[in-house]
Amino acid sequence: MDVESIRLDPELAYQMMALLGRELKSTKKDIGQLRAEAAELQAAGKEVVPSLNLNKEIEELKAKLKVAGGKTEIILLQAERQKLVERAENSEDYARRVSETAESLGAQSRRLRESLGAAHVVCAPECGSTLEAPLVVDPIEDLMERQELISGLKEYKKALLKVEQERDKEFAEKKRLKSMCSDFKSQVEELSGQLNLREQMCSSFKSQVEELTGELNRHKQVLSSKATKSKASVNDAVKIPAQCVSPLAKAQGAANQVPKLPQNLPGPTVQVSAPTTKASFLFFPPLCVRGLFQYLALQTKAKVIEAPKKRKADTTANITQNVDFNAYLAAFKSPAGLPSWGSLLPIPNVSSPKQLEKLFHSVSGSHNPTYLYLPGRSIWDDAQNAALAFGPCLKLCGKAEWSLETSFACLAEKHIEYFFEDEGKIFYAGTYRCHETRRWFPLGIQLGKNISALEMARATASKTQAGTQGKKIQTQYQTGKLKIECLVLECIGFDYSLYEKLRTGYSKKRKAGEDGGSARRSKRNKL
Known part of the structure; x- marks a missing residue:
């Protein structure tokens, strides 16, 4: 700013002079300190540089070389000499920089001194005298520039802080993305581990299926061979004399048809009946009659053995095809003391699961037994001492949330009181032990014709869900998409006391507190 003269307030002029004086004093102090440091460094440089008598050191190195006579010490001595030279150069360079800094500060001090000497105080017009002098530096402008610089520095700091914050955010975002x-x-x-595990399970299931298929084929071959042997033994055992066999029977063979005997022999006519066939014949010689009765007895026995297979085939196909499972069921023994099947009487005035539950809780006493009643979901085995109960493998929890059903797993190896339904009436069957079947059927069983798909759907979902998705679940059971699991019930006894209480309605006659009271009703277990 070019200004030849300016009128200032005396108080403002004095403040500016005091400010410039303080800056001059601080500058002089800094210059003195820098000069002292420069003198010290120069003195140190003078002491170090003369000590670097390189010719003398070279002579000493040559002398050492002559004495040592090796190349290794030459390299070491040259390295020491190089270090000393570098130290001298560094000290000289630092002394030079310090002297240059001192000279620049001195020049600044001289400029400030000249500006102070050139400044004149201009008195106010009220004092009656004025002084005009050129101002080299305008203190107000200088203060304004400093304020602008300070404000610019603050803005720069704010921008720098903002950049650092954004950088921290980016770093946090990168860290989050890495995590x-x-x-x-x-x-x-x-997931890959689970996939590998499932693939291993599938491969193991395939191998098990192949093994079971091979065993089934072997058992079929064994059964066919046994059947051919039994037919051969029957043909060998039954040898009817030729005079007792008609020409028509000879033509057709005696393997699949009972031989027709001649009708023109004298004597009374006798009718012999068997469960499978009828034969009319007259008086025979003793050998012929004995052979015919042996043949009829063998035929009757063969039919009795085949009948359980037909009853088993009515349940589910993959149960009857498992030979080991059938052998397991056949090993069950009937306990002693069971009542005859025809003597069992229904429980009076009980026709629904709720009525049965109420009556059972009232008469069962304080030992807290577990009972099982699954209408439409249980069948009898060939023997009356074993039953098969069926339940869902999966249970519908939400609209589309499925979970494993564990009710049968909780009953494994436990004793229960078993009830069954026949023609709308409920009967007590006895005490049974529960056995799991997952070792034979790990993938579940397909629903059979004599198992109710409606009852299975009700057991799969709650009442609300069964109302909306009941038909869909029934269809899935009927098509085989949903599997069921089996629980084997082995008869181990018959509780006559419980049977009599159920028959006579013991809950109406008992006294309060006789067998634990009604407070234990909520603790009964039911599947």
């Missing part, structure tokens, strides 16, 4: 990537990698590894 997400690591989580995704761990999830992918976990």
Whole structure:
């Protein structure tokens, strides 16, 4: 700013002079300190540089070389000499920089001194005298520039802080993305592990299916061979004399048809009846009659043995095809003391599961037994001492949330009181032991014709869900998409006391507190 003269207030002029004086004093102090440091460094340089008598050191090195006579010490001595030279150069360079800094500060001090000497105080017009002098530096403008610089510095600091914050945010975002990537990698590894495990399970299931198929084929071959042997033994055992066999029977063979005997022999006519066939014949010689009765007895026995297979085939196909499971059922023994099947009487005035539950809780006493009643979901085995109960493998929890059903697993190896339904009436069957069948059927069983798909759907879903999805669940059971599991019930006894209480309605006659009271009703177990 070019100004030849300016009128200032005396108080403002004095303040500016005091400010410039303080700056001059601080500058002089800094210059003195820098000069002292420069003098010290120069003195140190003078002491170091003369000590570097390189010719003398070279002579000493040559002398050492002559004495040592090796190349290794030459390299070491040259390295020491190079270090000394570098130290001298560094000290000289530092002394030079310090002297240059001192000279620049001195020049600044001289300029400030000249500006103070050139400044004149201009008195106010009220004092009656004025002084005009050129101002080299305008203190107000200088203060304004400093304020602008300070404000610019503050803005720069704010911008720098903002940049650092954004950088911190980017770093945090990168860190979060890295953690997400690591989580995704761990999830992918976990899913791949589960996939490998399922593939292994599928391969093991395939191998088991192949083994079971091979065993089934072997058992079929064994059964066919036994059947051919039994037919051959029957043909060998039954040898009817030729005079007792008609020409028509000879032509057709005696393997699949009972031989027709001649009708023109004298004597009374006798009718012999068997469960499978009828034969009319007259008086025979003793050998012929004995052979015919042996043949009829063998035929009757063969039919009795085949009948359970037909009853088993009515349940489910993959149960009857498992030979080991059939052998397991056949090993059950009937306990002693069971009542005859025809003597069992229904429980009076009980026709629904709720009525049965109420009556059972009232008469069962304080030992807290577990009872099982599954209408439409249980069948009898060939023997009356074993039954098969069926339940869902999966249970519908939400609209589309499925979970494993564990009710049968909880009953494994436990004793229960078993009830069954016949023609709308409920009967007590006795005490049974529960056995799991997952070792024979790990993938479940397909629903059979004599198992109610409606009852299975009700057991799969709640009442609300069964109302909306009941038909869909029934269809899935009928088509085989949903599987069922089996619980084997082995008869181990018959509780006559419980049977009599159920028959006579013991809950109406008992006294309060006789067998634990009604407070234990809520603790009964039911599947």
